[in-house]
Structures are given as structure tokens and as C-alpha cells.
Amino acid sequence: MPALKKTVMTVLSAALLSVSVVSPAGAADKDKTDDKQPKPSGQMSTVGGARLGEVGTQVALGPGAPVLPKELTARSWIVADAESGDVLASHNAHWRLPPASTLKMLFADTVLPALQPKTLTHLVTEDELSGVGEGSSLVGVKEDHSYTVHDLWLGVFLRSGNDAVHVLSEMYGGVPATVAAMQRHAEELQALDTTVVSPDGYDAPRQVSSAYDLTLFARSGMQKADFREYAATATAEFPGEQKKGKKRETFEIQNTNRLITGDTGVDPYKGIAGVKNGYTxxxxxxxxxxxxxxxxxxxxxxxxxSSEESHAVYKEAAHLLDWGFASDGKVTPVGELVPPRSAVAAKGSEPAAGAAKDAKKQHAAAAATAAPAGSSGVWTALSVVGGVLVVLAAGVFLVNRRWPLPDLARRLPRR
Incomplete structure (x- = not known):
């Protein structure tokens, strides 16, 4: 099917879906626990599609599609194709909720590119650790000790160390400057549910994000090689205390993401490549x-x-991933992960045309189409539908295809 015709058909389908009621199959397969679950009290955003702004579970099952996992208890969740951006199913996707340490994905995506090279060494001061919240998760950064940027990022990704976040924030220009940069970057990603107050995700008044926005942060972060490496690392050595006259020792840290490392009742998830967990x-x-x-x-x-089952957040995530893989090609997307604003603004520009040429000269007229199998990136189509089809726009968004990292097995924890 020609690229333009395929794209137009996709957008027309989305337009019809946006003005239609939920199909009987879709309605029947909504999570039956919806009536018992807490619900958003206000109107939600419709970024990515009208259905993503609706309360409750959104899914459009086709022939042969498996039903959603039963007894999902999360207040909000989303399953999406990382490459095409298609949202396969969601539940209160734009509900603004406290993000906890998953907000560190935005922190890393914002700050990591600026602090290079990763061998850069920094001497930690007492003031840099003074703003760490009481009861925070820590990796063990100590004042008057030196750490490389690489060390500190391992502390952020593996141990969710707020101490490491604050030191990196000071290196970036200070906590206020970091928070402001994170907010700007969230807006660039069209993550408009997010309000940043603290760079580490520590509970703070008005600090919120959403399942939709957190997914955008992960998708953006995984474009970066260093981000991918840290997110997939299971164990690492972290510098310990420097004792006078002795060689500085290290201690092992392990990733708190249980779908990478496993735990009692949780098996490592096959094919997992990150990214971040949180709790407050x-x-x-x-x-x-x-x-x-x-x-x-x-x-x-x-x-x-809301489940009191141990590690419920990982188990529900694993069930949703299983469902998503089993549903490949059998569901109609209920929305999309939008590309960054800069990608949308660049539609039709020379960089976009160059990217099309690099992708084996695949033709892109009014909209972008998928790059060839085995290529290093894909095109993401952005459709804008307001009751009727109004305009077609396109944006380029690269997704690295090396999943999981080739040396992930080398970093898995010793059993």
C-alpha cells in the first residue's frame, strides 16, 4: 500500500473512532473493577487522542485479541508501542498523580547530555547534600569524597539515590536551575500533565505527572546510549569511604527494578531493558x-x-506487557505517544527530508511512514483530528532498535 494512502487510511480511522461510541467489544472488555477504583476528579488532557482523556479503561479489541489482564488495580496505566507510538490500551492515562522516583527519568533525560564526559570527577560538599529530603533513598554519596559522573548516574538509576541526584543537580547549575530545565524539557516533549518541584521525585506540593507523561520521558530517554546503558544495568560497583592511607574500596549496588533483577515472587522479565521504578x-x-x-x-x-500483593506494581506491569505482545496486530490503537514539539515543528524541513533519505529514501509526503526493518529508526505519524479531518502533520522521532543491550547478560546479578 502506498505510504500516503496508508497514512490517510490510518488517520481517517482515527477520525471516525474519535466521534463514535465505544464498540460493544471494547466496552465489554473494560476492567470490571473500574467502579470500585478511585477516579480522576477533574477533566483530563486529550494529548495523544480524545480517548486518552476519558475516565476508565480504553481498549479496542479486534478479532483474536486477548482480553486485558484481570484485577488490574493501578489508578493509572498505559501500554504503548515504543516505535510507532501507538497506545494499545490505557486506564486514566492523563490522571495527574505524584510520580515518585519515576520522575528521575525526566531528570536524567534533561541533565545527562550536559554532564560530559562521564569520567568527569566532582568533589562533593556538605551543602550539596543538605537539600536531600528526610527518608530519601540513598546510594551512599559522602561529602569531601570525589565521584565521577558515571558513578553518580549509576547511583541514580540503580539505587534511586536522591543524594546522587542533588550532587548532579548542583553540577548542572543548582536545584532551581535543574527544576526549571526539567519543566522546559517536559513541555518540549508535550508532557503537559507534569509539574516539576523537586528533581528527584521526592513528595512535594503540586508535583505531579501522569502515566502518559512518564511514558514520554522513557521513550525520549531511551534515545540516548548512556541512558539506555544505565537503565539496563543490574549491578555495579560504587565507590565507598576513603580511609586515610588505604586504597578506596567499592561496594556492590543492585538495581531496585525487580523486573531486571527479580525478587521473591517476581521473575526477571524476558527482554526487559529498563527503565525506572519509584515509591513514596x-x-x-x-x-x-x-x-x-x-x-x-x-x-x-x-x-x-491498590493491591496489597507484594510487588504488585511489577506484576501488573508484567501482565500488561504480556498482553501487549500477545495483542500485536489485533487491537486498534486508542491514541498515540506524540513526538516532541521540535519534531512537529520540523515537518517538511530539510532535516526531516534528510532523515527520510537516510531511511533508504522511503517516500514521505504529507505524513511519515515506518522505516524499513532493521533500520536504526522509525517515522512516527502525527494525526490531528478535531471531530473531522482537518490537517495532517508529520514528525521524525528516532528509536534505537538495540533491545536489550548486547551486554545486559554480563551485568545481571550473580545468583
Missing amino acids: THAGNTFTGIAERDGKVLLVTVMNP
């Missing part, structure tokens, strides 16, 4: 993960399960 008393458990199976790359975000 206000936010509950939060998690965003990415995994690959048979060439398909999926993103999942789960926020605040």
Missing part, C-alpha cells in the same frame, strides 16, 4: 518499563496499584 507514601508504587520480544518494543507505565 504519597505516590505509592510507580513503574515504567520497556521490553522487546520478537522485534516488538513495548513501553508500560503503572501508577499506584
Whole structure:
């Protein structure tokens, strides 16, 4: 099918879906626990599609599609194709909730490119650790000790260390400057549900995000090689205390993402490649993960399960990933992960045309189409539908296809 015709058909389908009621199959397969679950009190955003702004579970099952996992208890969740951006199913996708340490994905995506090279060494001061919140997760950074940027990022990704976040923030220009940069970057990504107050995700008044936004952060972060490496690392050595006259020792740190390392009742998830988990008393458990199976790359975000089952956030995320892989080609997307604003603004520009040429000269007229199998990136179509088809826009968004990292097995924890 010609690229333009395929894209127009896709957009027309989306337009019809946006003005139609939920199909009987879609309605019947909504999570039956919806009536018992807490619900958003206000209107939600419709970024990515009208259905993503609706309350409750959104899914459009086709012939042969499996039903959604039963007894999902998260207040909000989303399953999406990391490459095409298609949202396969969601539940209160734009509900603004406390993000906990999953907000560190935005922190890393914002700050990591600026602090190079990763061998850069920094001497930590007392003031740099003074703003770490009481009860924070820590990796063990000590004042008057030197650490490389690489060390500190391992502390952020593996141990969710707020101490490491604050030191990196000071290196970036200070906590206020970091928060402002994170907010700007969230807006560039069209993550408009997010309000940043603290760079580490520590509970703070008005600090919120959404399952949709957290998924955008993960998708953007995974474009960066260093981000991918840290997100997939299971164990690492971290510098310990320097004792006078002795060689500085190290101690092992392990990733708190249980779908990478496993735990009692939780098996490591096949094909997992990151990205971040979180917990605070206000936010509950939060998690965003990415995994690959048979060439398909999926993103999942789960926020605040009400289940008292141990590790419920990981189990619900794993169930949703299993469902997503089993549903490949059998569901109609209920929305999309939008590309960054800069990608939208660049449609039709020379960089976009150059990217099309690099992707084996695949033709892109009014909209972009998928790059050839085995290429290093894909085109993401952005459709704008307002009751009727109004305009077609296109944006380029690269997704690296090396899932999981080739040396992930080398970094898995010793059993």
C-alpha cells in the first residue's frame, strides 16, 4: 500500500473512532473493577487522542485479541508501542498523580547530555547534600569524597539515590536551575500533565505527572546510549569511604527494578531493558518499563496499584506487557505517544527530508511512514483530528532498535 494512502487510511480511522461510541467489544472488555477504583476528579488532557482523556479503561479489541489482564488495580496505566507510538490500551492515562522516583527519568533525560564526559570527577560538599529530603533513598554519596559522573548516574538509576541526584543537580547549575530545565524539557516533549518541584521525585506540593507523561520521558530517554546503558544495568560497583592511607574500596549496588533483577515472587522479565521504578507514601508504587520480544518494543507505565500483593506494581506491569505482545496486530490503537514539539515543528524541513533519505529514501509526503526493518529508526505519524479531518502533520522521532543491550547478560546479578 502506498505510504500516503496508508497514512490517510490510518488517520481517517482515527477520525471516525474519535466521534463514535465505544464498540460493544471494547466496552465489554473494560476492567470490571473500574467502579470500585478511585477516579480522576477533574477533566483530563486529550494529548495523544480524545480517548486518552476519558475516565476508565480504553481498549479496542479486534478479532483474536486477548482480553486485558484481570484485577488490574493501578489508578493509572498505559501500554504503548515504543516505535510507532501507538497506545494499545490505557486506564486514566492523563490522571495527574505524584510520580515518585519515576520522575528521575525526566531528570536524567534533561541533565545527562550536559554532564560530559562521564569520567568527569566532582568533589562533593556538605551543602550539596543538605537539600536531600528526610527518608530519601540513598546510594551512599559522602561529602569531601570525589565521584565521577558515571558513578553518580549509576547511583541514580540503580539505587534511586536522591543524594546522587542533588550532587548532579548542583553540577548542572543548582536545584532551581535543574527544576526549571526539567519543566522546559517536559513541555518540549508535550508532557503537559507534569509539574516539576523537586528533581528527584521526592513528595512535594503540586508535583505531579501522569502515566502518559512518564511514558514520554522513557521513550525520549531511551534515545540516548548512556541512558539506555544505565537503565539496563543490574549491578555495579560504587565507590565507598576513603580511609586515610588505604586504597578506596567499592561496594556492590543492585538495581531496585525487580523486573531486571527479580525478587521473591517476581521473575526477571524476558527482554526487559529498563527503565525506572519509584515509591513514596504519597505516590505509592510507580513503574515504567520497556521490553522487546520478537522485534516488538513495548513501553508500560503503572501508577499506584491498590493491591496489597507484594510487588504488585511489577506484576501488573508484567501482565500488561504480556498482553501487549500477545495483542500485536489485533487491537486498534486508542491514541498515540506524540513526538516532541521540535519534531512537529520540523515537518517538511530539510532535516526531516534528510532523515527520510537516510531511511533508504522511503517516500514521505504529507505524513511519515515506518522505516524499513532493521533500520536504526522509525517515522512516527502525527494525526490531528478535531471531530473531522482537518490537517495532517508529520514528525521524525528516532528509536534505537538495540533491545536489550548486547551486554545486559554480563551485568545481571550473580545468583
